[in-house]
Amino acid sequence: MALSAVLRLGTLRFSARTLVAAGLQGQRRLYHEAVHDHFNNPRNVGMLDKTAAGVGTALVGKASCGDVIKLQVAVKDGIIQDAKFKTFGCGSAIASSSLATEMIIGQHVDEAFKITNKDISSHLKLPPVKIHCSVLAEEAIQAAIGDWRKKHEAVSASA
Secondary structure: OOOOOEEEEOOEEEEHHHHHHOOOOOOOOOOOHHHHHHHHOOOOEOOOOOOOOOEEEEEEEEOOOOEEEEEEEEEEOOEEEEEEEEEEOOHHHHHHHHHHHHHHOOOEHHHHHOOOHHHHHHHHOOOHHHHHHHHHHHHHHHHHHHHHHHHHHHHHHHO
């Protein structure tokens, strides 16, 4: 490949000369097979009815990297029956969202609320530069459960 060749990384374009100057030529970021699996075969993609009383919705994002996660949980008798997500972002953000839904389905909301970014990142073996993706997934879980709790309390109070 000639020095003037252009490499395409996401939506950014870098010339080989720029990579050499930055000391990045020949470096590759390798991801664990779990990231590849959840990115290539994401689980639980979609939406739930956000107006339903048993559904909690979260929308979290990180402006500095452009990742946005919408996570929804359907809860019955305190157990998360279903979870759906839509993520705009990098492969690690998509993989973190997909894994998060798998981790919380079937869990009591109190247990699911305790899932941390370390639980997600350790399973995916995310590199340090991508830990923020697992942090977003943790925040999405907590916000979706928080939204469900608000709805649940309002329904309980009116009954």
